[in-house]
Amino acid sequence: MTTTAATSAPSSNDRSGRLIALLVGSAFVVILNETIMSVALPELMREFDVPATTAQWLTTVFLLTMAVVIPITGFLLTRYPLRRVFMAAMISFTAGTLLAAVAPTFAVLVAARAVQAVGTALMMPLLITTILNLVPAERRGRMMGTVSIVISVAPAVGPTISGLILDQLDWRWMFWLVLPIALLSLGLGAAWVRNVTEPVDVPIDVLSVVLSALAFGGLIYGLSSIGAAAAGETPVDPWIPVAVGAVALVVFVLRQLSLQDRALLDLRTFAHRTFTIAAGLVAVSMMALFGTLILLPIYLQTVLGLSTLKTGLVLLPGGVVMGLLAPIVGRLFDQYGPRPLVAPGAAVTSVALWSMSMFDTSTTQGTVIAVHVLMSIGLALMFTPLMTSALGSLPHHLYSHGSATVSTLQQVAGAAGTALFVTVMTRRSVSDLESGATVVDATAAGVHAALFYGGLISAVAVLVALLVKGPKSETSVVVTDGTQTPAR
Numbered sequence: 001m002t003t004t005a006a007t008s009a010p011s012s013n014d015r016s017g018r019l020i021a022l023l024v025g026s027a028f029v030v031i032l033n034e035t036i037m038s039v040a041l042p043e044l045m046r047e048f049d050v051p052a053t054t055a056q057w058l059t060t061v062f063l064l065t066m067a068v069v070i071p072i073t074g075f076l077l078t079r080y081p082l083r084r085v086f087m088a089a090m091i092s093f094t095a096g097t098l099l100a101a102v103a104p105t106f107a108v109l110v111a112a113r114a115v116q117a118v119g120t121a122l123m124m125p126l127l128i129t130t131i132l133n134l135v136p137a138e139r140r141g142r143m144m145g146t147v148s149i150v151i152s153v154a155p156a157v158g159p160t161i162s163g164l165i166l167d168q169l170d171w172r173w174m175f176w177l178v179l180p181i182a183l184l185s186l187g188l189g190a191a192w193v194r195n196v197t198e199p200v201d202v203p204i205d206v207l208s209v210v211l212s213a214l215a216f217g218g219l220i221y222g223l224s225s226i227g228a229a230a231a232g233e234t235p236v237d238p239w240i241p242v243a244v245g246a247v248a249l250v251v252f253v254l255r256q257l258s259l260q261d262r263a264l265l266d267l268r269t270f271a272h273r274t275f276t277i278a279a280g281l282v283a284v285s286m287m288a289l290f291g292t293l294i295l296l297p298i299y300l301q302t303v304l305g306l307s308t309l310k311t312g313l314v315l316l317p318g319g320v321v322m323g324l325l326a327p328i329v330g331r332l333f334d335q336y337g338p339r340p341l342v343a344p345g346a347a348v349t350s351v352a353l354w355s356m357s358m359f360d361t362s363t364t365q366g367t368v369i370a371v372h373v374l375m376s377i378g379l380a381l382m383f384t385p386l387m388t389s390a391l392g393s394l395p396h397h398l399y400s401h402g403s404a405t406v407s408t409l410q411q412v413a414g415a416a417g418t419a420l421f422v423t424v425m426t427r428r429s430v431s432d433l434e435s436g437a438t439v440v441d442a443t444a445a446g447v448h449a450a451l452f453y454g455g456l457i458s459a460v461a462v463l464v465a466l467l468v469k470g471p472k473s474e475t476s477v478v479v480t481d482g483t484q485t486p487a488r
Helices: 002-032 038-048 057-079 082-101 106-134 137-168 179-192 206-230 239-262 267-271 273-303 308-336 339-356 365-392 396-434 439-465
Strands: 477-480 483-486
Touching: 002 082, 002 106, 002 137, 002 179, 038 057, 038 106, 038 137, 057 082, 057 106, 057 206, 057 396, 082 106, 082 179, 106 137, 106 365, 106 396, 137 273, 137 308, 137 365, 206 239, 206 396, 239 267, 267 273, 267 396, 273 308, 273 339, 273 365, 273 396, 273 439, 308 339, 308 365, 339 365, 339 439, 365 396, 396 439
Parallel strands: none
Antiparallel strands: 477 483
16 A cells, blocks of 8 residues: 555656646746737737727737636636636637637737637636645745746736747737647647546526626726827727726625625635735736836837837846746745745835836936846745735635636736826826927836836835735645645
8 A cells, every 4th residue: 555655656746747837838828928919019000000099909808808707717617627627728729829810800810819818817727726736835835936937927028029020020920839839738738637626516606707797897998998098099988997897896796795605706715814915915016017018118119219129128138037036936935935035025126116217218228127127036026925825825615716816816907007007107298298398208207207106006015015924824735646635
């Protein structure tokens, strides 16, 4: 009996490691597409003869679809086997990628992005739930460090990769180059992915699905449109969908609390103080990341006059540093816990944002790279400890709902950060233009104003970071070959 256990354990660990590696690689590829289109918008506007407000739907529809689907993933991962959810995610993403590559019209391309986004929305909660079920608590920080690469680096390097592709090839190659990777992941998934959770036959509450779509869809759409509205480029006042989304969100929350165990998204996760604080800081971090991802390319191209390719290359070192630091931070978390990492990380991020607020027309490329790398270091110190602390503090039956909740917060916070930064920048720029300033000077002033508000938010995050604690107890279960054993 003992010999059998001893010989089977390595095989089980190998299979678990292979499964997680496949999920991490697949998640990186699908999440990369969240920001890969931003640099290509001018070329697409010319080819399809559409204005900027229409072209922006390629990004907006992606965010909208994710906002609608992600809250449902907690239910899906509870109700259906992991293998089935993975196959559905990769089939959807692969089909959307192929459709985008051959899209004959702009409308078809937008539809393809929505199909892609369904797969992307399913993948991240699926990856996190799998790790929580397979990885013992004492090694979870290291593994979540790898997940941080997916969460933070993939969106960060998206513009760089698209810039490199567009410098040499047609925009369709952004999809043709991804398609073989997606097909490989799909094939390996069919061979390797197994079920590591026990499905529970829970009914779906249709009203909750409708409320979720109205709430998160309305908020994401409204927040994403605020910047364009400030420049007079949207037909609908963005505060209307924001208001609809806010009201629907209140009703959605009350509905989930009343449903308890039958909730579409179990909000009892917020009854855990560690989860609430850590998830809140994750949201603030995503605001900073996505806000700067949208502002820095505008600043580099409009103010410093860089090309699309050079803009992508300037932003690349920060993404690389974040990726290299993520597994190191994970190991440090396993040894020392979250607070020694999160508090300094929040402080470094705040210093970087305040430094960015001083960018002007005379700032050098080297300074931009250095400050962006500094911010990337700060965010790398925060992401892994916060994600691990938030989800590790939950009981086993709330894992899937916790990962879905955090993923939803990331999308809403990213949209909110983008809306805040772009709105402040646009209003300040328009005001300066009306006063007679040049486009370059007005844009520089707008970026300064937007990042000033980012600095204020980051200062609050520094104070909140001092409250972060690691999970007090561990209730996780490691599932290997159908046998459940305590993680500790």
